[in-house]
Every structure is written in C-alpha cells, then in structure tokens.
Amino acid sequence: xxxxxxxxxxxxxPVRANDDISLTIPAGTIYGILGENGAGKSTLLKIxxxxxxADSGALLLDGRPAVIRSPADGIRHGIGMLHxxxxxxxxxxxxxxxxxxxxxxxFPDRKRACAELGKLAGDFDFSVDPEARxxxxxxxxxxxxxxxxxxxxxVRVLILDEPTTGISAGQKQKLFQAxxxxxxxxxxxxxxxxxxxxxxxxxxxxxxxxxxxLIGETARPFDEGALVxxxxxxEFERPHRSRAALGETVLEVxxxxxxxxRLSVSGANLELKRGEIVGLAGxxxxxxxxxxxxxxxxxxxxxxxxxxxxxxxxxxxxxxxxDAGVAYLPAARMEAGLVRGLTxxxxxxxAAGRNNFSIDWTGAERQALKRISDFDIxxxxxxxxxxLSGGNQQRVLLSLLKEDLRLILLEHPTRGxxxxxxIYIWDQLKKRCQNGAGVLFMSSDIDELLQYSDRVxxxxxxxxxxxxxxxxxxxxxxxxxxxxxxxx
Amino acid sequence: xCGENMLIGLAGVLAATAPLIFAVVxxxxxxxxxxxxxxxxxLILLSAxxxxxxxxxxxxxxxxxxxxxxxxxxxxxxxxxxxxxLRQSQVAVGFVLALLCRDxxxxxxxxxxxxxxxxxxxxxxxxxxxxxxxxxxSLAAIVLAWVWFFKTRPGLVLRGLGEQPAAAYVRGxxxxxxxxxxxxxxxxxxxxxxxxxxxxxKAGWRGTISGLDGIxxxxxxxxxxxxxxxxxxxxxxxxxxxxxxxxVALQPALPGVPSQVLQVAPxxxxxxxxxxxxxxxxxxxxxxxxxxxxxxxxxxTRALRSLEARPPASxxxxxxx
Numbered sequence: 001x002x003x004x005x006x007x008x009x010x011x012x013x014p015v016r017a018n019d020d021i022s023l024t025i026p027a028g029t030i031y032g033i034l035g036e037n038g039a040g041k042s043t044l045l046k047i048x049x050x051x052x053x054a055d056s057g058a059l060l061l062d063g064r065p066a067v068i069r070s071p072a073d074g075i076r077h078g079i080g081m082l083h084x085x086x087x088x089x090x091x092x093x094x095x096x097x098x099x100x101x102x103x104x105x106x107f108p109d110r111k112r113a114c115a116e117l118g119k120l121a122g123d124f125d126f127s128v129d130p131e132a133r134x135x136x137x138x139x140x141x142x143x144x145x146x147x148x149x150x151x152x153x154x155v156r157v158l159i160l161d162e163p164t165t166g167i168s169a170g171q172k173q174k175l176f177q178a179x180x181x182x183x184x185x186x187x188x189x190x191x192x193x194x195x196x197x198x199x200x201x202x203x204x205x206x207x208x209x210x211x212x213x214l215i216g217e218t219a220r221p222f223d224e225g226a227l228v229x230x231x232x233x234x235e236f237e238r239p240h241r242s243r244a245a246l247g248e249t250v251l252e253v254x255x256x257x258x259x260x261x262r263l264s265v266s267g268a269n270l271e272l273k274r275g276e277i278v279g280l281a282g283x284x285x286x287x288x289x290x291x292x293x294x295x296x297x298x299x300x301x302x303x304x305x306x307x308x309x310x311x312x313x314x315x316x317x318x319x320x321x322x323d324a325g326v327a328y329l330p331a332a333r334m335e336a337g338l339v340r341g342l343t344x345x346x347x348x349x350x351a352a353g354r355n356n357f358s359i360d361w362t363g364a365e366r367q368a369l370k371r372i373s374d375f376d377i378x379x380x381x382x383x384x385x386x387x388l389s390g391g392n393q394q395r396v397l398l399s400l401l402k403e404d405l406r407l408i409l410l411e412h413p414t415r416g417x418x419x420x421x422x423i424y425i426w427d428q429l430k431k432r433c434q435n436g437a438g439v440l441f442m443s444s445d446i447d448e449l450l451q452y453s454d455r456v457x458x459x460x461x462x463x464x465x466x467x468x469x470x471x472x473x474x475x476x477x478x479x480x481x482x483x484x485x486x487x488x
Numbered sequence: 489x490c491g492e493n494m495l496i497g498l499a500g501v502l503a504a505t506a507p508l509i510f511a512v513v514x515x516x517x518x519x520x521x522x523x524x525x526x527x528x529x530x531l532i533l534l535s536a537x538x539x540x541x542x543x544x545x546x547x548x549x550x551x552x553x554x555x556x557x558x559x560x561x562x563x564x565x566x567x568x569x570x571x572x573x574l575r576q577s578q579v580a581v582g583f584v585l586a587l588l589c590r591d592x593x594x595x596x597x598x599x600x601x602x603x604x605x606x607x608x609x610x611x612x613x614x615x616x617x618x619x620x621x622x623x624x625x626s627l628a629a630i631v632l633a634w635v636w637f638f639k640t641r642p643g644l645v646l647r648g649l650g651e652q653p654a655a656a657y658v659r660g661x662x663x664x665x666x667x668x669x670x671x672x673x674x675x676x677x678x679x680x681x682x683x684x685x686x687x688x689x690k691a692g693w694r695g696t697i698s699g700l701d702g703i704x705x706x707x708x709x710x711x712x713x714x715x716x717x718x719x720x721x722x723x724x725x726x727x728x729x730x731x732x733x734x735x736v737a738l739q740p741a742l743p744g745v746p747s748q749v750l751q752v753a754p755x756x757x758x759x760x761x762x763x764x765x766x767x768x769x770x771x772x773x774x775x776x777x778x779x780x781x782x783x784x785x786x787x788x789t790r791a792l793r794s795l796e797a798r799p800p801a802s803x804x805x806x807x808x809x
C-alpha cells in the first residue's frame with residue numbers, strides 16, 4: 001500500500017513535534033525514518049497508526065483520502081505499529097496476548113491460535129513459545145510476538161518504532177531478515193530509528209527528521225556523512241580510543257556466587273584497575289546485571305568476595321559501598337535512577353545528601369544551573385525529570401554522581417540515546433577514568449562494547465568468559481560468544 | 489447424626505455467604521477492568537434498603553432484586569464518571585460514596601424500619617437440607633464470571649484492559665467505553681448483595697442495627713485475597729463464612745471462651761490467611777526456600793507460585809485514549 005502524508009502538523013503545548021510534514025512512502029519498500037531523539041519521528045508514525053491525532057493535515061492510502069482517528073481505524077486500513085515499549089500483556093500467555101483484539105468465535109479456539117502463532121513464527125524463524133508467559137520472554141521475543149500478531153490481523157503497512165533497542169544481535173539479524181522477506185512480499189515497512197547503522201544495513205530509502213521538520217530524503221546508496229549532517233546539522237568525529245593509565249586494583253571479585261529467582265551465577269572472578277573500562281556482554285538476563293548489582297552492594301552474594309579498593313565489602317550494607325566510592329547507574333533511568341515528579345533542582349538537593357532540616361533553595365538552584373551548563377543538559381532547574389529526553393535524563397544522572405568516585409557501574413549507559421548524547425556520556429565517563437575511576441558496564445550494543453572497553457567479558461546463561469582484550473577483538477567473535485560458542 | 493449436623497451447617501454457610509459472593513464477584517469484575525469501586529460498603533447497605541423498600545411496596549421479590557442491581561449500577565456509574573471521565577482519584581470518590589450511601593440508606597430507610605416484607609422461599613432437599621434461589625444464583629455467578637474471564641473472547645479483552653489499557657487500545661478496543669460497562673456490570677452484581685441480605689439472609693430492614701455495616705470492606709479485602717479470580721475470591725468468602733459459623737457453632741462447646749472472642753476471631757484469621765497467601769511475593773521467602781533440599785523446594789516454590797496474585801497492572805489508573 002502506498003502511504004502519503006500531507007502537511008501534517010502536531011503540537012504538544014509549545015513544542016512543535018511535527019511541522020508541516022509531507023511524505024510519500026511507496027509500497028514494497030523498507031522506508032527508514034531517521035533522526036535523533038525528539039525529532040518528531042515517533043509522533044508522525046503514531047499519527048499514521050491512529051494512536052495520536054494530527055492537528056491538521058491529510059492522509060492518502062493508495063491515492064485515496066483516509067481518515068484515521070483511532071488505532072481501530074488504523075487497523076481497519078491495514079496499518080499496524082510496533083511501539084518502542086512493547087504494548088502487550090505481561091502476565092498473559094503468549095497465545096492469549098496473540099488473540100486479544102482479534103475477532104472470532106465467542107469461545108476462542110486456543111489450540112488453533114497456538115498452531116497459527118507457531119506457524120507464523122516459524123515462517124520467520126522466530127522463537128515464540130505460545131504457552132510461555134509474555135513477561136518471561138525477552139524484549140526481542142516480545143517484539144517477534146507483536147510482529148506476528150500484526151501480520152495475523154492482516155496489516156499491509158508495518159511501522160516499527162526503534163525496534164533494535166534492547167534486543168540481541170542474533171534477534172536483530174532475524175528481525176532484519178523477516179523485514180526483507182515481508183517487503184519482498186509487497187508489505188510497506190516504515191522503520192523508525194536513530195541508528196545510522198540500521199538504516200545503512202536495511203533501508204532502501206530514508207527520510208531524515210530534525211526538530212519536528214523533515215530535512216530531506218535520500219535513497220540507497222547512502223552517504224553517511226550527509227545523513228549525519230542532516231540529522232545534527234554538523235559532523236561528528238568518531239571518538240578515538242584513548243586509554244587512561246591503569247592504577248591499582250579498584251574492584252576485585254573472587255569466586256562470587258549470586259542468584260535470583262531465575263538465574264544463578266557462580267564462580268565469577270574479575271579484577272578492575274583504576275582507569276580501566278570493562279564491558280559485560282551477553283543477552284539480557286544472562287547474569288551481567290546480577291554481577292553488577294552484587295558489585296554495587298544491591299544484592300547479597302551467596303558466596304565469594306567483593307573487594308573495593310582492597311576493602312572486603314561482601315555482604316556489607318549498601319551505604320558502605322557508597323562510602324567506598326561506588327556508584328551505580330541502572331538501566332531503568334526513570335524507575336530506578338531518578339524520582340518521577342521531582343525537578344532537576346530537587347534532585348540536586350537529594351544528591352547533596354545533607355541532613356539539614358531546611359533546604360537552601362537558592363543554593364540548590366545555583367547548583368542545578370551549574371550542573372545544567374557543565375553537563376549540557378537541555379532543561380531548566382524547574383523541569384520535572386520525566387519531561388526530559390532519555391539523553392538528558394542520563395546526563396542528569398551523571399551530573400549527580402559524586403566527585404571522587406572509584407568505581408562506576410552502569411547498565412546500558414547509552415540505551416535509547418542518540419549519537420550525540422552517547423558520545424557525550426562516554427566522554428564524561430572517560431574523563432572519570434582519567435581521574436582514576438574504574439568503569440564496569442553492561443551493554444547489548446556490541447559496537448559500544450568494542451569502542452569503549454579495554455576488556456570485554458561475555459556472559460552466557462549465568463556463566464562468564466575470561467576477560468577478552470578489546471583491542472583486535474572482532475564483533476563476530478563477541479556475537480558468537482554471546483550466542484554460547486565456547487561455553488560448552 | 490453429627491455428620492448430618494455438619495452438612496446442614498455447611499449448607500447454611502453456603503446460603504449465608506451468598507450476599508458476600510455477589511459482592512466479591514461483582515468487585516472482581518470491576519477491578520479486572522482496572523477500576524476500583526471502593527464504595528462497596530455503602531453500596532450494599534443502600535441496595536439492601538432500596539430493594540427491601542421496592543419489594544415491600546410492590547410485593548414483588550423480582551422487582552426487589554432488580555432494584556438492588558439498579559442501585560448498584562447507579563452508584564458504580566458515579567464512580568465510573570468521576571474516575572474515567574473526570575479523571576478524579578478513585579480512592580477518594582469511592583471512599584466518600586461509601587460513607588454517603590451508608591448514611592443515605594439509614595436516612596431514606598426510616599419509613600421501612602422493622603416492616604414485614606417478602607422473603608425468598610427455600611426448597612426442601614433430602615436429608616433435611618434446603619436451598620434457595622439466591623444461593624443458586626450466587627453459585628451461578630461464580631461459574632459465569634470464571635467462564636467469562638478465562639474462556640471467552642470478551643473476557644480475554646477484559647483481562648487485557650485492566651492489565652495494559654494502552655495495549656488494548658492499539659488493538660482497537662474502546663477502553664473507556666468498556667471500563668464504563670464493566671464498572672456498571674460489576675456494580676450491578678455487587679448490588680445483588682443488598683437484596684440477598686434484606687430479602688433473604690437477614691430479611692427485613694433494621695437501619696443501623698441491620699448488621700450489614702462493614703461487610704463491603706471485608707468483600708474488598710477478599711477480592712485481593714482472591715487474586716482477582718472469581719473462584720478463589722469465592723473460596724475466600726466461604727472461608728470467612730465458615731469462620732463466622734464456627735464462631736457461633738463452637739460457643740456451646742467452649743463455655744470458657746468469651747463469646748466476643750469467637751465473634752471477632754474470623755477477622756484476624758482472615759488477615760493471617762491473607763498474609764500466608766501472599767507470602768510468596770517476599771524476597772526473603774524465596775531466599776529461604778532456595779536453601780532447602782531440591783525436592784521440597786520444588787513443591788514449595790510451586791505451591792507458593794500458584795498462590796501468588798498480582799493485581800491488574802492498571803488498577804486505579806485512568807487511561808487517556
């Protein structure tokens with residue numbers, strides 16, 4: 001189906017999310033929508049799918065005017081969207097999730113739905129167990145379930161919003177394969193992303209957005225420099241690897257065993273020196289976060305030792321980890337890192353950790369302004385943190401870290417961030433390393449692991465590889481090890 | 489002989505718990521859609537009074553029960569309008585309604601105080617047992633609700649609705665319209681608890697000494713205990729009924745125990761059961777279990793997991809479509 005958007009306008013309060021956007025998406029292509037966070041990509045596609053309503057503008061499907069006022073209208077016109085945060089039902093079984101919203105008999109035939117789900121998933125080499133609960137699936141599997149569900153209800157335009165965030169390299173390859181297969185069958189595919197690499201690998205055509213405007217469209221072959229210029233209005237140098245001088249050991253993990261309900265990691269050994277960056281690779285839920293949280297003092301190990309700067313902190317309270325100069329930045333920035341509803345200034349007050357009864361608001365605001373300018377945060381001191389973009393939230397978190405840290409632990413430091421923010425975050429982290437901190441981070445982005453780590457440790461279902469030197473390490477090697485090669 | 493007494497006693501529990509069954513099943517329906525109707529306590533009193541008044545004036549039991557359901561739906565409509573359309577706090581609205589409806593029932597019920605009225609007849613069964621239509625209806629309500637939730641397509645949508653309204657919305661489900669519908673349907677079922685008291689279990693209207701005040705709060709607790717599953721909620725309600733019956737039945741056998749103790753005992757026992765049922769959610773329990781030998785651990789983990797209950801994720805949260 002050919003999709004034509006004409007003069008779409010959408011404002012949220014004072015923000016122009018979409019400013020007079022006209023776009024034609026031909027059938028049977030994989031059409032990329034590229035732009036940094038907040039460029040208005042998602043807004044436009046949410047309008048197309050009916051999730052949001054445009055202030056003005058028109059939509060033509062196959063040349064005929066169409067009105068889409070709700071997702072129900074979108075489905076009727078054959079437009080389906082895979083949202084960035086999976087919109088599914090976590091406690092349900094996959095097959096039940098698959099059936100919600102589909103018409104059919106009053107008493108649904110679960111067996112047939114299971115078979116249908118299994119068959120469709122099989123067509124694309126997806127691995128979705130129909131009987132598994134949705135919350136036990138990985139992000140990638142939930143995405144596969146949702147794609148299969150959209151195909152089953154007969155969508156002819158498939159919109160994917162940042163689908164490569166949070167999924168493993170193998171799942172990404174499967175996803176791309178499936179999308180190529182679908183576009184070959186005549187499906188119109190709209191692929192929203194902020195990752196240049198994805199566009200270069202997959203898309204036939206791309207439209208670049210910046211600050212709510214459509215900057216330009218180009219087709220294959222892409223000129224990476226030109227795309228970056230369109231996205232940011234300037235160029236970035238690829239950050240070159242720089243090594244800080246290594247100092248004494250800051251973190252020592254010996255024969256550590258940690259476990260939660262799902263997984264146990266045992267016999268983990270790791271040493272981290274000051275100035276060193278170690279990356280933890282692996283599929284989500286392979287044990288990296290258990291190790292990180294045990295090092296942060298957030299979960300008690302079952303056995304073994306965690307020493308920070310030579311002090312044995314095993315099973316000591318979290319407070320002592322903080323005092324020893326350990327900081328931990330969780331992946332769930334809004335849920336576990338920042339406090340919803342509090343402003344940047346209020347976060348500064350909290351982070352100061354003073355016990356004064358009254359608060360010096362003028363001082364706190366001065367502090368907030370200083371951090372905002374130091375860390376190039378796009379916000380006002382009075383902005384509630386949930387109104388900031390992901391990149392700015394991460395900057396706030398970094399800005400709140402204490403000065404004299406020894407060990408910084410991060411989960412997915414740049415997940416969901418655009419290139420500019422990612423580079424900035426890593427510049428800050430590297431600066432910390434120069435000043436003698438050690439950095440231990442987990443990431444599902446292999447490029448990030450190779451780019452910034454000194455050494456990489458791969459996790460596979462609770463087991464941990466020996467540290468691999470990142471210099472000279474190839475992406476394929478890590479990819480294979482993440483998939484379990486070498487763990488037999 | 490003793491066994492027969494036991495049986496008669498349990499049949500009595502079944503009948504006496506029928507109103508509570510309507511209340512927990514109705515509230516389960518409402519909460520499954522993501523709306524909390526906290527007005528239950530007042531709602532039941534008002535529908536007990538209203539249905540009694542209608543039944544006395546028209547001399548029709550059927551009209552009495554319909555009035556009860558109508559009052560329940562009407563109160564639920566207020567909750568739905570305030571929380572879904574006006575996006576006000578469901579807790580505040582429900583709480584105020586609970587108080588308002590209670591006092592309204594005492595005030596409006598004055599003319600009907602202590603008047604004789606129709607009573608639902610019961611049928612004789614073998615072995616000196618008897619059963620009445622209300623009890624049968626309450627049992628049917630449990631089964632119907634369970635089948636609706638877990639076996640039908642609209643029930644599947646209902647479960648999705650309370651869990652992730654946004655996900656239901658992108659699948660073309662009219663979220664707020666269905667929330668209105670289920671809130672009122674649930675309210676109507678809860679409303680049946682009123683006439684089940686005033687026209688059957690505790691026939692008549694005696695104002696403040698009707699002994700119905702507080703039952704709505706118990707029902708709200710049992711819905712949680714029941715893990716938003718109508719069958720489990722019904723079991724919880726029956727447990728409460730049995731405990732109350734034991735309190736009465738044991739009195740002659742335990743002359744040394746003050747009767748107040750036996751009357752109050754069901755409440756702490758209910759709380760303890762609630763604790764036990766949800767204990768599997770605590771992390772320290774999981775950790776303790778993980779130290780046990782493998783065989784026992786499997787069994788315990790499975791048992792606790794089957795008891796584990798999570799509320800519908802969007803419970804009490806308005807949805808903007």
